[in-house]
Amino acid sequence: MLRLMDLIKKFGSFTAVNNINLELYPGDFFGFIGQNGAGKTTTIKMITGLYTPSSGKVLINGIDISKDPVRAKSLIGYIPDQPFIYEKLTGREFLFFSGGLYSIPKDILIKKIKDTIESLQIGNWIDKRTEEYSQGMKQRIVIASALLHEPAILIVDEPMVGLDPQSALAVKNLLSSCAAGGTAIFMSTHSLHVAEELCSRFGIIKDGSMIFEGDKTELEKVKGSDHKNLESLFLELTR
């Protein structure tokens, strides 16, 4: 479903992402963990087509994103770490705009927006311009916009930033139900307990290289008796 092959990104002489390989399948919930500047966002930007890899490939359902970006991107939903949205549009207009980009027919789009507004409890302010929104409100609109076209793969960069506890819970439930419904999720996060709670597979990135990749069982093995939780393992590995 999502396949990263020997993915490398260099900025001048600096290697931000170094030879990452990964394969995700339907229903996988992959937690991508790393320190600040480890290369998480750079990897995500290559998956979503915002960066061109220096070498290597990103395949979405077998489609190379650099060769057929339109078809590949139609299968992705992207939630960036900074929810920048058009300030002069209302939340509802932004959702209509997003749906239009994915060619969702108007009748279906109207119904989907209505359902999303209910599930994310954003009805009170959906018709205000987004310039009046808080960070959390914007984040919820961006999440809603990424789910409208029912993507096969969801790429999420720090989803909990700026969310209040109720919203964070709603988002966690939403992401879990997406994964349960067969969506493959690639989630970058600093919040280790969120990763431990939601993810079925984990990857730890340090200085651009993946230093651990495996599922819960493999994680338990590595943890062993020395590491009680993901946090102590992460601190140990990234020291």
Add this chain to the structure above:
Amino acid sequence: MRLLLHILKYKLILFMKMNSRLSFSSMLRSTLISAVYVLFAYGFFLFAKNTVAYLMDVVRIGSFLLHRFIMLVLFMFFISVNIGNIVVSFSTLFRSDETSFFFTKPVSYTKIFLIKFLDNFFYSSTTLLLIISAALIGYGIYFHMNWTFYPLTLLLIFLPFMFSAGSLGVILLLIILRLSVKYGLKTIITISAVVYASWIIGYYIVMSPLSLVREVFTYWPDINRYFGFLDSSLIKLFPAYWVADSLFWLTSGSFKYALPLIALNLLVSVLLFSLALIIARKWYFNTWAASLELSSAEDRKNKGGQMLVDFEKKSSMNCRDEAIFKREFFLFTREPGQWIHLGVMVFLMVIFMAGISGIKIIVDDSYYNDSLRTIIFLVVSLFSVFMVAALSLRFIFPLISLEGESVWKIRSSPVNHSTFLIKRLLIYFTFIFIMGQLVSFFAGHQFPRTLSWEGQLNTVFITITIVSLNFGMGGYFANFKERNPIRIASSQGASITFLFTIIYMTVLVALLFLPVSNFFESEHVTVSAPLTGLLTASFILFVFSAIISFVFIRIGLKSFTRDY
């Protein structure tokens, strides 16, 4: 004062750091940009020097009329700086994150206002100051002025003149916002626009350049003396008059007559600036807080009525095109900086189209020779090109940058980027194309029909080229972090684009001068195939324009694939 200097120091450090990354490519880029600026200034120097020489020595209009023409140019200049400051200040004083940051710190509102005002004024006026300096040198050299004339005129006459325009701009903005809270933003802006437009029209009616020329020429050949008694007393109330008249006296060697005008200009500048600070101290924070409410209040009002464009309404377009067009419509119409500026520019074009009717007198008058007719045709045509260039610089150059930090949405969506950009470009191109054709028609219809058609055809090529140039350069210099379209359109990249446009205009003149001159001559002497000459020029222009357009469209499209 210490706090103010502290903030200004860090702003300066920030500016220096932004412009001082040491690498070969950045140094090469800086060198090229500096070279372009030097060329730009040199071009204006030559233009000013030759224009003054031409008007004084060839057309012989006399020093008084020359300075009344300068007054007209200065009046337009005042209006540009004034309107520019109203529009830019709205973004920098009321919509910037930096302002919100300062409001949370123990800094007085007056100081915040002062910092943002100065930042705004010098950022948007640097290129204008460069143009003025270059033109001033050209002007001064013609009149054999002493070297002290240049710095003193710049500091004591032009800087206060521009400062008055800027201060008046923010005063008007604060008043508009203050009144908008009570009576609604759109109502107040409409009333302000009507009052402003009436003021400009009134100025031209009172000034009446054509009748002034006729009256002065009744004294021919004794036209180098001072004809102040022909001036309307209303004109004497404007800073453009004080500046133009003081220049007249300075170049005539009568400093004692210039001094009161210079002092008045300085005094008014200080008074307007002080008034802006006083009003800001009382109103700035309140208007800032109220401005946050204004847009949402307008939204609620709009919700009540039937909206012409609505995302929920069905459309005959396909989903993607509909989404793109509707987004563009809302982002444009909800950004006051965009539609107000568009209104102002269209208004100025209408004035130009209406005002150009007087040209016919000169075109038909047998007193004027073919060279003069050729020059008039080219000047009028260049004015049309200039209009297209101004619209393109303002609305096409910022096109890619205005995707802003939300660019991730388009870049990560299943949209063909080239198609997306071309569709966006076409929206603005269509408008500029129509405006270009209209201006060209009104400028050309008083000339012989063949020339008029020639001009109309050339405008098609010219519009495509200038729009493509601005699109490509706008993409190359794209700045997704800058949200203010006017700041983007007055950035370093925009200045360079404008210089390229001027170079293109020079090529245009070189290409058309001979065929047009031949055409006028062919009306009374036998000239071989004047029409072939015109068509050949158009063909060369077509090939030249096609190459430039292709290259710059490619640059623009390519820029959107850069890493974001």
